Amino acid sequence: MAHPGNRWLLTKDLSGDTYDSRYDRRAAAGENVHGEADFVMRYAPTSVLDAGCGTGRVARELARRGVEVVGVDLDPDMLATARRRSPDLAWVEGDLAALDLGRTFDVATAAGNVMILLTPGTERSVMAVLTRHLRPGGRLIAGFQLGAGGVTLAEYDALAAEAGLGLEGRWSTWGQEPWHPDAGYAVSIHRLSTSAVDTPEDAPAVRDDPSPGRRGPGAAGRIPRA
Ligand SMILES: C[S@@+](CC[C@H](N)C(=O)[O-])C[C@H]1O[C@@H](n2cnc3c(N)ncnc32)[C@H](O)[C@@H]1O
Numbered sequence: 148m149a150h151p152g153n154r155w156l157l158t159k160d161l162s163g164d165t166y167d168s169r170y171d172r173r174a175a176a177g178e179n180v181h182g183e184a185d186f187v188m189r190y191a192p193t194s195v196l197d198a199g200c201g202t203g204r205v206a207r208e209l210a211r212r213g214v215e216v217v218g219v220d221l222d223p224d225m226l227a228t229a230r231r232r233s234p235d236l237a238w239v240e241g242d243l244a245a246l247d248l249g250r251t252f253d254v255a256t257a258a259g260n261v262m263i264l265l266t267p268g269t270e271r272s273v274m275a276v277l278t279r280h281l282r283p284g285g286r287l288i289a290g291f292q293l294g295a296g297g298v299t300l301a302e303y304d305a306l307a308a309e310a311g312l313g314l315e316g317r318w319s320t321w322g323q324e325p326w327h328p329d330a331g332y333a334v335s336i337h338r339l340s341t342s343a344v345d346t347p348e349d350a351p352a353v354r355d356d357p358s359p360g361r362r363g364p365g366a367a368g369r370i371p372r373a
Contacts (some may be wrong), residue, residue, distance in 0.1 A: 154186030155264035163228030182321035184208035192253035199261030242268040251282040257289040263297025278310040284341040312337035
């Protein structure tokens with residue numbers, strides 16, 4: 148196997164085309180399947196790195212809305228669907244733990260549980276890579292299930308802090324349902340400071356939601372070095 152131990156590759160039970168067809172069917176039935184793109188667009192990015200883009204369903208929708216997107220994934224089968232459906236977009240086969248695109252983005256997004264489907268032990272590297280691909284003031288927006296294995300929320304926050312990202316907001320769904328500690332899912336927005344002299348805590352927040360619980364639990368959690 149090209150990426151031994153990768154949680155996605157080990158657990159995957161469907162092709163890229165089948166993965167996409169499920170969303171296509173839901174969309175055909177009238178469901179809004181673009182909650183992630185809706186959410187990311189709140190930050191009005193001009194460029195987005197779709198980290199773990201899979202079949203490109205989020206990147207495609209962002210591109211349709213005028214955003215410059217680059218999709219990165221390590222699964223050639225998922226990328227084949229992305230390339231077939233949108234040959235005009237930028238798709239890169241690569242491991243997020245060792246990526247260097249030589250550029251930055253307004254937003255890096257990791258939708259669809261990417262952060263809990265990485266190769267165990269690479270989470271710190273992935274966080275560092277994603278942070279390196281953010282412009283000053285750029286945001287990492289990630290949504291993943293809680294309690295499903297892989298990185299915990301406390302570990303995720305600790306890795307983000309270590310990489311220099313400050314927690315800006317947290318929701319329990321892409322549809323912006325308020326965060327609460329019993330939620331089974333978290334959408335987290337972390338932000339890189341706007342300048343080298345800012346601490347992440349100084350970075351301005353775009354949200355005006357003052358709810359004290361929005362930072363969620365475990366912001367001070369620690370994860371041991373691999
Ligand atoms: C459930 S899919 C989500 C795909 C897409 N983000 C979406 O929301 O539809 C998870 C994706 O993460 C990708 N992935 C997991 N570990 C990765 C890594 N280290 N580097 C790049 N992609 C990775 C998998 O290949 C898979 O396509």
